[in-house]
Amino acid sequence: MTPVAPDASKADAFVLSCIDPRLVDDVTQLLATMGRTNRYSEMRIAGAALAAVDEARPGWNSAVWDNLAASRQLHGVRRVIIINHRDCGAMNLWAGRNLAADPVEEERQHQAVMDRAAAEVLRRHPDMAVELHLMALDGSTQRLPCAACNAAAERRLDTMRPMLRAEAVAPPPPPSPPAGAPAFAELVRLRLSGGLADAEAERALLTEGVTRYGLTAAEARAALAAEATRHGATPSTAARQVVVFLRAQADGKGRVSRRDVGHAASLYHGLAGNQGRRADADRAVAKLMEAEGLSPRPDGVLRTTTWYRRLAEA
Numbered sequence: 001m002t003p004v005a006p007d008a009s010k011a012d013a014f015v016l017s018c019i020d021p022r023l024v025d026d027v028t029q030l031l032a033t034m035g036r037t038n039r040y041s042e043m044r045i046a047g048a049a050l051a052a053v054d055e056a057r058p059g060w061n062s063a064v065w066d067n068l069a070a071s072r073q074l075h076g077v078r079r080v081i082i083i084n085h086r087d088c089g090a091m092n093l094w095a096g097r098n099l100a101a102d103p104v105e106e107e108r109q110h111q112a113v114m115d116r117a118a119a120e121v122l123r124r125h126p127d128m129a130v131e132l133h134l135m136a137l138d139g140s141t142q143r144l145p146c147a148a149c150n151a152a153a154e155r156r157l158d159t160m161r162p163m164l165r166a167e168a169v170a171p172p173p174p175p176s177p178p179a180g181a182p183a184f185a186e187l188v189r190l191r192l193s194g195g196l197a198d199a200e201a202e203r204a205l206l207t208e209g210v211t212r213y214g215l216t217a218a219e220a221r222a223a224l225a226a227e228a229t230r231h232g233a234t235p236s237t238a239a240r241q242v243v244v245f246l247r248a249q250a251d252g253k254g255r256v257s258r259r260d261v262g263h264a265a266s267l268y269h270g271l272a273g274n275q276g277r278r279a280d281a282d283r284a285v286a287k288l289m290e291a292e293g294l295s296p297r298p299d300g301v302l303r304t305t306t307w308y309r310r311l312a313e314a
Contacts, residue, residue, distance in 0.1 A: 011039055011040045011041045011071065011075035011076075011077050012036075012039055012040070012075075012076070012077060012078060012079060012252065013036060013039065013040040013041075013077055013078075013079040013080070013081050013252055014040065014041055014042075014043070014067075014068050014071045014072070014077045014079070014080050014081070015027075015031065015040045015041070015042040015043070015080075015081045015083065016042075016043055016045070016048050016049065016051075016052065016064065016068075016080065016081070016082045016083070016117075017042060017043075017044050017048050017082075017083040018044065018045070018046060018047060018048045018083070018084065018085055018088060018090070019044045019045060019046050020085060020088065020089070022137060023085050023135060023137070023139065024044075026135060026139035027042075027083055027135070029139065030083070030133070030135070030139070030141055031081075034251065034252055034253065035252065035253050036252060039252075040077075040081070041071040041074075041075055041077065043063075043064065043067045043068075045060060045063065045064065046060075046089075046090040047084075047088060047090030047091055047094065047113075048082060048083060048084045048085075048088075049082045049084050049110075049113050049114040049116075049117035049132075050084075050088075050090055050091055050094055050113050050117075051063070051064055051090075052064040052065070052116075052117040052120060052121075053113060053116045053117050053120060054094060056094075065120075065124060068080065068121070068124075068125070069124075072125065078127065078128060078129065079128065079129040079130070079131065079252060080118075080121050080125075080128055080129070080130045080131070081130075081131045081133065081252075082114055082117055082118070082130070082131065082132050082133065083133045083134075083135055083141075084110045084113070084114060084132075084133070084134050084135070085134065085135040085136070085137070086100060086103070086106060086110075086134065086135070086136050086137060087099075087100040087137055088110075091106075091109065091110065091113070095109060107134060107144075110134050110144070111132075111134075111144055111145075114132045114134075114144060114146075115132075115146070115147050115148055118130040118132060118146050118147075118148040118149060119147075119148035121148075122148055122149070129149070129248065130146055130148065130149050131143065131146070131251070132144040132145070132146050149248060150248075180209075180212070180213030180214045180215060181213070181215060181219065181223065183213055184208075184209045184212075184213040184215060184220065184223055185223050185226070187205075187208070187209075187213075188205065188209075188223055188224050202224070205220075205224065206220045206221060206224060209223065209224075239268070239284070239288055241267070242264050242267055242268045242285060242288060243288055243292055245260075245263070245264055245267055246260070246261075246264050246285075246288065246289060246292065246294055247292065247294075249263075249264075250294055251297065253295075254293060254294050254295060255294070255295050255296065255297035256289065256294055256295070256296060256297060257297045257299070258296070258297070258299045258307050258308070261285060261289070261296065261308065261311065264285045264288075265278065265281045265282045265284075265285045265311075266281075268281045268284055268285055282311045283311075283313075285311075286308070286311060296308035
């Protein structure tokens with residue numbers, strides 16, 4: 001079957017970059033390496049993120065937000081990529097000093113401005129994803145963390161938690177519990193203490209409760225939920241929250257960095273009450289990424305994904 005080419009008239013990202021002529025080609029090349037050629041709309045304005053939040057320039061602010069809104073309406077963009085750069089004249093004027101004289105302080109100032117811009121994007125468009133990049137004059141780029149993005153993901157998790165807790169509440173016990181119920185409950189405690197590796201292992205345990213111990217599906221789920229309340233989230237509930245995190249951290253090609261995969265495994269392990277081995281959580285995250293169509297981002301000097309294969313096979 002011949003793959004369908006993406007619609008070149010549609011953009012999936014809005015890029016906010018600076019007007020500095022020294023880096024015009026480098027910004028274009030960066031977006032090409034992201035696989036976004038002909039798939040983004042771009043606004044170049046002095047200071048990039050600074051133009052979106054500098055109170056002294058309300059006209060610039062409104063220009064950024066009007067253009068983002070227009071790109072969303074016309075092209076359907078769902079991601080904002082902000083690219084600031086070092087030795088930026090607009091940032092120096094705003095700070096009242098040459099920020100490039102102290103690279104650490106310069107990065108801190110850019111981080112603060114871009115965090116404010118990201119927060120404003122998410123306030124106006126809560127379903128947007130945001131990426132923050134800081135480019136050096138040689139074109140090399142580092143991706144900066146996005147505090148507002150993490151806060152937004154946490155808020156999404158907060159909205160899900162009441163539903164997840166509701167799923168974990170066991171229904172009232174039947175008047176006459178099946179004879180196999182106590183034995184199955186003991187099996188559940190044993191399996192949870194060893195750590196259920198993933199949702200598939202959870203389903204296998206529920207199946208065993210029905211076929212071996214004579215419980216109904218609802219009774220087996222109730223027994224598992226009762227024990228999971230003591231041990232933390234079950235694999236299926238932990239998986240839902242981890243998937244939200246992975247999607248929020250993925251780049252435009254659906255790739256997740258080594259660091260974020262590690263954070264996802266730690267999150268999974270913690271949500272499951274720190275039960276089982278950490279390697280089980282690593283493998284569970286690898287399965288979740290495969291199920292969601294996500295892939296590892298190449299890492300290191302050789303830009304390989306060997307780290308991910310070792311994690312998935314641990």
